[in-house]
Amino acid sequence: MENTKLVELLLTAEVFNRYEILNESDIPRDIRKALYSKGALKRPLVVKEDNVVRYAGKSSNELPFIDFNPMTRQFKITSFELATKWLATKGLELIKRNPVLAYYYENFDSLDVSYEDAKKVNLPAHGDKEWLSNVIAELSKNEETKEMLELVRIFSPEEINVDFDSIALNEEQMEEVRKIELALSEKDYLRKIGLVDIGKLLFIGPPGTGKTTTARALSKKLYLPLLEVKLSMITSQYLGETSKNIEKVFEIAKKLSPCILFIDEFDYVAKMRTSDEHAAIKRAVNTLLKAIDDINLVNDGVLLIAATNHPSILDLAVWRRFDKVLEFPEPEEKIRRKIFEIFLEKIEGDFNIEELVKETKSFTGADIKLVVREAVLKALLNGRKSINQSDLLSAIVEIKNRFKIRTQEA
Ligand SMILES: Nc1ncnc2c1ncn2[C@@H]1O[C@H](COP(=O)(O)OP(=O)(O)O)[C@@H](O)[C@H]1O
Ligand SMILES: [Mg+2]
Known part of the structure; x- marks a missing residue:
């Protein structure tokens, strides 16, 4: 596995360097992330030990067509032809979701892969x-x-x-x-x-x-x-x-x-x-x-x-x-129900969302967020990490009172 990823990484850099028509967004996101350490992704891309470790997990090299220079810590392909043949048999799945390689194999090798398809599953660099x-x-x-x-x-x-x-x-x-x-x-x-x-x-x-x-x-x-x-x-x-x-x-x-x-x-x-x-x-x-x-x-x-x-x-x-x-209107019942569900999703407790929805006419999403926040903090104050219906209902009353103050001031 590390070997196929190593070869994929090196070939991606090599093909990218050779074909100016390709841009950063053609490089798979995982590989981009492994290469960003030196700043922007500019030609020529150089692959060093740390890039390999980041992408493939570790950097071992037993392959005859790959050379590692211990001085520069740089990996290089010594035979492009051998490397492409090797990956075609061992890493077809990787090629299929790698636009840079799919481009190469689609145009210069008879491998049945599609650049367009690879592009669709890759997130763009921007x-x-x-x-x-x-x-x-x-x-x-x-x-x-x-x-x-x-x-x-x-x-x-x-x-x-x-x-x-x-x-x-x-x-x-x-x-x-x-x-x-x-x-x-x-x-x-x-x-x-x-x-x-x-x-x-x-x-x-x-x-x-x-x-x-x-x-x-x-x-x-x-x-x-x-x-x-x-x-x-x-x-x-x-x-x-x-x-x-x-x-x-x-x-x-x-x-x-x-x-x-x-x-x-x-x-x-x-x-x-x-x-x-x-x-x-x-x-x-x-x-x-x-x-x-x-x-x-x-x-x-x-x-x-x-x-x-x-x-x-x-x-x-x-x-x-x-x-x-x-x-973006004041949310109607159906939407308020969803908002309560979203905010209460991770909270433990016993509550009746239908009643909450009925009690919160003309509340916005932000108001409902406040209701839940109040209820949770009140429960914590009482030593509880779960909330109940009455926590929520009294929070609603409290927020309604705030509305009153707000409109009196206005
Ligand atoms: N429809 C909604 N669904 C879920 N949460 C909402 C909704 N409307 C508002 N909120 C919550 O209220 C808060 C404030 O919303 P915000 O997007 O800043 O409102 P606006 O920009 O319209 O003033 C957000 O943190 C969001 O979580
Ligand atoms: Mg806003």
């Missing part, structure tokens, strides 16, 4: 956290792009810890997630038929209904880096600075493409409009609208998601920029 840190390190070397990076929070999909199993979505929301997935996988087809106005979403709904969480789960699911920016954070008191910041945010998104650009507190654009008719503010708004026009998923690889809690203050010029407005 989702690796190492890939992202290498791009960021590269961009940080330049003063101008370094400034751009400071305006956004960047997450690798590998670092995101929410997924669609832990979010309760309604039919329309789930369908939209599915459509985005398809738009991405069928990007070439969409470009061919000229359908490029796609991939600009506006999430609207009250706070705590899952807008941010959905954007993050999308990043994980689509294996795309996520760039988060709050519009209020890039607004500067200095005239002209805001426009520049907006341009920088979109520029950095294009540099990190493919990625998701998530613009939160998007209603800030409307506030900018009405608060003051100052020329600089108008310019900032226009810059933003133009930046939205100038970016798209099919050509730039940037999926744009804007989110707002106050959709009513957005005007038509803003609305029509988005090809889909997705509502």
Whole structure:
């Protein structure tokens, strides 16, 4: 087993080095992870002892067509021909899920494997956290792009810890997630038929209904880096600075493409409009609208998601920029039931979710999360690691009282 993996690793590096048509995303994710130690994956790839250990578990070499140099700690193939023949008989399964090797064997050997099929099961490099840190390190070397990076929070999909199993979505929301997935996988087809106005979403709904969480789960699911920016954070008191910041945010998104650009507190654009008719503010708004026009998923690889809690203050010029407005309403019974199930899943205790659902009309997902948190902490205070229905019901009452305070203050 270590032998086949060793040969697979070495041949992958060798074939990758020989055929410029192949890119990092053709290298299987496990092999990329084993090779990242030296930074970005650049030609020529060199395979050293530590890479072999990381991929194959240990590094032993009894094969006649492989050479190990104890000085440089480097492995090398001495006969490409022997190595390819050997792997064709011993490692067909590995070849089938390795796009680099599938490419080679499909084109230069009569082995019945498919590059396309291997590609389908391999995750692309832009989702690796190492890939992202290498791009960021590269961009940080330049003063101008370094400034751009400071305006956004960047997450690798590998670092995101929410997924669609832990979010309760309604039919329309789930369908939209599915459509985005398809738009991405069928990007070439969409470009061919000229359908490029796609991939600009506006999430609207009250706070705590899952807008941010959905954007993050999308990043994980689509294996795309996520760039988060709050519009209020890039607004500067200095005239002209805001426009520049907006341009920088979109520029950095294009540099990190493919990625998701998530613009939160998007209603800030409307506030900018009405608060003051100052020329600089108008310019900032226009810059933003133009930046939205100038970016798209099919050509730039940037999926744009804007989110707002106050959709009513957005005007038509803003609305029509988005090809889909997705509502995040206060969850109805069916969804609340799912949210309770999600949050109570790992908690021990005796409870009746039906009753909880009935008692939590107009609660958001965030409110339900608070209910469960309260109930758990209350139970802990009483020395219990399991909760019961009355813990949950009194937590609901408590949260309802908080609502009252909130609305009295408002
Ligand atoms: N539909 C939902 N399903 C599961 N959890 C939810 C849902 N809506 C909200 N939550 C929980 O509430 C919290 C806040 O949600 P968030 O996505 O930040 O809301 P928003 O961005 O709409 O204000 C999250 O931690 C999430 O766990
Ligand atoms: Mg949010």
